[in-house]
Structures are given as structure tokens and as C-alpha cells.
Amino acid sequence: MGKNVEAKYALLKMHEIDSMYDRIRRRLLLLRKESEGSTDLIALREKVQTIDEELHAARTEQQDLELESRTLTERIRESEQNLMSGEVSNPRELEALQSSIDSMKSLRTELEDKSVERLVMVDSLQGSLQEKRATLEEQEQLWSERKAAIEAETDRRKKEYVYLKRAREKVSEQLSEDNLELYEHLRRRKNGVAVARLEEEVCGACHTQVAVGILNNVRYSDELLNCPSCGRILLTEE
Ligand SMILES: [Zn+2]
Incomplete structure (x- = not known):
């Protein structure tokens, strides 16, 4: 159990870092354009x-x-x-x-x-x-x-x-090679966003309602599950 909890935490962290990373990169591009x-x-x-x-x-x-x-x-x-x-x-x-x-x-x-x-x-x-x-x-x-x-x-x-x-x-470094590969693969294919937070009963990325069975698995099992609609890794905050 412990191993995947750690993975989930690391994936969320990666997601947060990459979101900031993308924001900063866009901002830097804008600043460079403006500096002309x-x-x-x-x-x-x-x-x-x-x-x-x-x-x-x-x-x-x-x-x-x-x-x-x-x-x-x-x-x-x-x-x-x-x-x-x-x-x-x-x-x-x-x-x-x-x-x-x-x-x-x-x-x-x-x-x-x-x-x-x-x-x-x-x-x-x-x-x-x-x-x-x-x-x-x-x-x-x-x-x-x-x-x-x-x-x-x-x-x-x-x-x-x-x-x-x-x-x-x-x-x-906290992610296994497989999980890191999965994350990078999804990030490339899913418009730079590999992870989606579960918001109530909805995928935070594609806003599709998630079935109860999957909800419970995302919340209570240590398995990594993908949103059935957009394919991103579904995670909860805790
Ligand atoms: Zn989704």
C-alpha cells in the first residue's frame, strides 16, 4: 500500500510543478516578446x-x-x-x-x-x-x-x-520508472496535463462525471486509475 500512496503524492507534486513550469514558460515568452x-x-x-x-x-x-x-x-x-x-x-x-x-x-x-x-x-x-x-x-x-x-x-x-x-x-526520483514514463507520456499526449484532480464526482480536467465504482477506487484503493473519459491519472487531494 505505502508505495503507491507515495507515487500518488509524487504525481500530484509533479503536476503542481509542471503547471507552474508551464505558466512561467508562457510568461517568459510573453516578456521576451514585450521586450522587443x-x-x-x-x-x-x-x-x-x-x-x-x-x-x-x-x-x-x-x-x-x-x-x-x-x-x-x-x-x-x-x-x-x-x-x-x-x-x-x-x-x-x-x-x-x-x-x-x-x-x-x-x-x-x-x-x-x-x-x-x-x-x-x-x-x-x-x-x-x-x-x-x-x-x-x-x-x-x-x-x-x-x-x-x-x-x-x-x-x-x-x-x-x-x-x-x-x-x-x-x-x-520518487517515482518508479514506469510511473514516470506514464506521466510523461500522458503529459505529451494530453496537452501538457497528465494528472487530473477529482473534484467531487467530476474529473477536474475534462469535467466528466466519474462512475461510483471508479470514484471509490480512486479514493480508497492505492491503485493508479485513469479517467475513463480523458485518460488522465485521477487523484484526490489527500
Ligand atoms: Zn478526465
Whole structure:
């Protein structure tokens, strides 16, 4: 009698250890996934980067336009001086000079229009960059706190995992080779759960009503019995 009582106790222990083991493994997987960072945060970082690049490009374009416009103003001024100086007297040359001044002025207006458009764009980009940067800063702060918590919990869970591994080895030594094999076999085939506790008159794993004859055997005999429905080893608490 004594031998199987011990086996039943060890099987229940194994069951408890493995349940915790599985919970910790699932939790560790989740933590590892979470430690990669949220997709929202990564998207926000990229957004800030993009706006920053757009702002830089708009500023450069605006400065180039302004420089071009200033150069043009200088050339217009020289041409106008030339026109006023009286050095050019040929009507055809005068006409050509005037026409060149007119087209330079019209080009300058175009450049100035574009420059103003870029300035408006720079202002708007600056505004949204500031806004997004503030949000990013908040998110980064929250993330660094979360990350520290993830790392701390990961360390703790790993220690628990190692502890359970050792506990499992100890308990498995208390089981006969046959019982251990049976347990592992059922665990592989039954979704990681080899043992079911008897809850009142129902199998704790598949929730099927267990016949009275089997109930009594599970409760009072030292035989190892399987749930007729799901096949798991049926055990009582005591
Ligand atoms: Zn069952």
C-alpha cells in the first residue's frame, strides 16, 4: 500500500510543478516578446525622424531660393543701372535690356512665391515636430520604466524556472520508472496535463462525471486509475 500512496503524492507534486513550469514558460515568452518594444513606439520614432528630415529639406530649399532671389536682385540692379547710365543708346539694345529686366523680375517673383511657400511649410513642420517630439519623449520615458520592469521580472522568472527544474528532478526520483514514463507520456499526449484532480464526482480536467465504482477506487484503493473519459491519472487531494 505505502508505495503507491507515495507515487500518488509524487504525481500530484509533479503536476503542481509542471503547471507552474508551464505558466512561467508562457510568461517568459510573453516578456521576451514585450521586450522587443511596442510597434507604436517604433512607428513614432520613425515619424519624428521623417518630419525632421522633411523640415531640414524645406529649410535648405528655402535658403537656396532666397539666395537665388538675392543674386537675381543684384543682377536686376546692375541691368537697371546700365539702362539709366545712357551708355546704351541703340533702341534695339535698349529694348532687349528692358525685356531681360522684365523677365528677371518675373522670375524673381516666382522665386519669392516659392520661398514663402517653403517658409509656411517650415513653420508647420516645426510645429508638428515639436508636438511629436514631446509625445515621443513621454513614450520613451514610459518605455524605459516598463523595460526595467520587464528585465527585473525576467530575472525573477528565470530563477523560479531553475528552482522548479531542480524540484522536478527531486520529485521524479520518487517515482518508479514506469510511473514516470506514464506521466510523461500522458503529459505529451494530453496537452501538457497528465494528472487530473477529482473534484467531487467530476474529473477536474475534462469535467466528466466519474462512475461510483471508479470514484471509490480512486479514493480508497492505492491503485493508479485513469479517467475513463480523458485518460488522465485521477487523484484526490489527500
Ligand atoms: Zn478526465
